[in-house]
Amino acid sequence: MSWSGISYSFHFLGNHCTKMVSQLEIAMDSLIKVFHTYSSKEGDKYKLSKAEMKSLLQGELSDFLAASKDPLVVEKIMSDLDENRDGEVDFQEFVVLVAALTVACNDFFVECMKN
């Protein structure tokens, strides 16, 4: 079971992506839907341009964007995420942002629980 190659037997995805039911599957489905809602606005339908990323951040993470107070925050996020340096962010690169923010949110939640 190689992790990087994700060589799980993904045949379940054949029918799975079309009928997600558990809370976790609904959340995974939402991540995909949110990404494609914004990535399909212009240019490559499967990648976020800078304008699409800005629109996503404003629409989905508005507090986060407002809190940063950095006028170049979108540029910095794009630069951080754009591993292959093609000037856009694909889904795999986008998931890094979601994972990082969710982990930070969880850390905060755990701190709240412990205090």
Add this chain to the structure above:
Amino acid sequence: MSWSGISYSFHFLGNHCTKMVSQLEIAMDSLIKVFHTYSSKEGDKYKLSKAEMKSLLQGELSDFLAASKDPLVVEKIMSDLDENRDGEVDFQEFVVLVAALTVACNDFFVECMKN
């Protein structure tokens, strides 16, 4: 903006984790809730034991579990995810599983769209 340290100004998380509203925030919130639903059953409340991981996979990713047909799939997933080798899976390690499966699901979705 260091990515590993996630030095975004996270004050928004102070009030944010309690009032998530966008689809993306709801999905992030769900990932946290699903994890803690299972991690709090026994032992360390903030980590998944093997039994808790098995319960999570059965409850949230039953098709994926069934599709693997490998009797040792839970052990292999635990071993893959348990970066710090403490015999348990914390939230940051869990998010790697979710990210990998979601990316694989998205790849499948994009293939469907292109064909």
